[in-house]
Amino acid sequence: MAGHRHDEPESGIVLxxxxxESLLAEKGLVDPVAIDHLVDYYEHxxxxxxxxxxxxRAWCDPAYKARLLEDATTAIAELGYxxxxxxxxxxxxxxxxxxxxxxxxxxxxxxxxxxGLPPAWYKSPPYRSRIVREPRAVLEEFGLTVPRDVxxxxxxxxxxxxxxxxxMRPEASEAMGEDELAALVTRDGMIGVAAV
Amino acid sequence: xxxxxxxxFERIAAAIEAGASTxxxxxxxxxxxxxxxxxxxxxxxxxxxxxxxxxxxxxxGEIVTAHGVFVFPxxxxxxxxxxxxxVYTVRFTARELWGDEAAPNDSLCLDFWExxxxxx
Amino acid sequence: MDGIHDMGxxxxxxxxxxxxxxxxxxxxxxxxxxxxxxxxxxxxxxCDDQLRRSIERVxxxxxxxxxxxxxxxxSMEAIFEEKGVLTRGEIERRVEELKQGERDG
Numbered sequence: 001m002a003g004h005r006h007d008e009p010e011s012g013i014v015l016x017x018x019x020x021e022s023l024l025a026e027k028g029l030v031d032p033v034a035i036d037h038l039v040d041y042y043e044h045x046x047x048x049x050x051x052x053x054x055x056x057r058a059w060c061d062p063a064y065k066a067r068l069l070e071d072a073t074t075a076i077a078e079l080g081y082x083x084x085x086x087x088x089x090x091x092x093x094x095x096x097x098x099x100x101x102x103x104x105x106x107x108x109x110x111x112x113x114x115x116g117l118p119p120a121w122y123k124s125p126p127y128r129s130r131i132v133r134e135p136r137a138v139l140e141e142f143g144l145t146v147p148r149d150v151x152x153x154x155x156x157x158x159x160x161x162x163x164x165x166x167x168m169r170p171e172a173s174e175a176m177g178e179d180e181l182a183a184l185v186t187r188d189g190m191i192g193v194a195a196v
Numbered sequence: 197x198x199x200x201x202x203x204x205f206e207r208i209a210a211a212i213e214a215g216a217s218t219x220x221x222x223x224x225x226x227x228x229x230x231x232x233x234x235x236x237x238x239x240x241x242x243x244x245x246x247x248x249x250x251x252x253x254x255x256x257g258e259i260v261t262a263h264g265v266f267v268f269p270x271x272x273x274x275x276x277x278x279x280x281x282x283v284y285t286v287r288f289t290a291r292e293l294w295g296d297e298a299a300p301n302d303s304l305c306l307d308f309w310e311x312x313x314x315x316x
Numbered sequence: 317m318d319g320i321h322d323m324g325x326x327x328x329x330x331x332x333x334x335x336x337x338x339x340x341x342x343x344x345x346x347x348x349x350x351x352x353x354x355x356x357x358x359x360x361x362x363c364d365d366q367l368r369r370s371i372e373r374v375x376x377x378x379x380x381x382x383x384x385x386x387x388x389x390x391s392m393e394a395i396f397e398e399k400g401v402l403t404r405g406e407i408e409r410r411v412e413e414l415k416q417g418e419r420d421g
Contacts, residue, residue: 013386017345019410020393021352023402029359035351037208042350043340045209084354087217088263090285105249105324107368108384113213117350119338123384126329132251132304133294133325141332152290152302156324158247159283159307160218160266216363241318245369250318251325273369294325 048187051114086113101192
């Protein structure tokens, strides 16, 4: 999916989608109002702020962190997040010994309930092809240097398990409350291409 | 999400949040492998849809997690039924997959359905 | 299938392009494709496995040069045709009608 040119679309694709939606609606197979709601949900109800709350809670509450690492689906649902592409979650924790990073080399699998829909780069051939073979070089391009003595562990989402990286809590953050901490957590940190 | 009447945002949200898991906990399928087992990805190259990545075929790794039973995509993708199988996370050293160019301490974890694996 | 989609470890793809403050959807038509796919999965009766199979059967040169949602759309069209739900002929006719409508409007 390298040809993601995001300038003005050709009217061809716009008309084709209109044609298909109208035909499917006439056949009773889709409801345009439901489509509006689906889009609204994925534009506003889910996104990385969800995952950031999960991470911040794990940083503040050791018992929650233990539950998250043991059964991420249930722990994430405790905070109210669940559903499509997150039915079988695993949380992987960054430590001084291991840095985790997630990909779907075969398509674009991604934990929607905690991170929303994936960015174009995550779905692109350069990321999908290179992160498994040369993760350290890719992470450098993202601005992250992983020390040689830290293991880089790449998780390829080749089945229905969806992965959430729990970044390391930043130093000098002891005084911060959960909301402040959540604001530090980025989507890239929860994919594993950033430190936090 | 095909509710044609009374389509509200909250009904859509509820349907999304219920999800559509392909886990099949009630399927009675014997589990062949356990965490710690050494396994090899079978040297199979089917024409049909599969989720055994080419870069891991013939490679040896270790079972990290047994996840339970899930709909098997090789069968399901061809409209041939769910045929649920056990899924495992298998960990490979980076050098096993990429040779000596890879960092000596890096690893990759991939998820495989049991029919993709054989004992090593 | 040993297709182009199975690209882990392939050489030659170059730098990873990233967009600052990327929106969830870049175009309105992408939103409609996304919504159609979630609805049609239930109403027409297909799931991710079948959608992925369909995407993977797209010729490599088209796979690599299409945008993400273009691929989804093409894959769904193939499934609709396979299931006898909507043919490409019907789609083409409706596209012509819409074009005519735009010309007249």
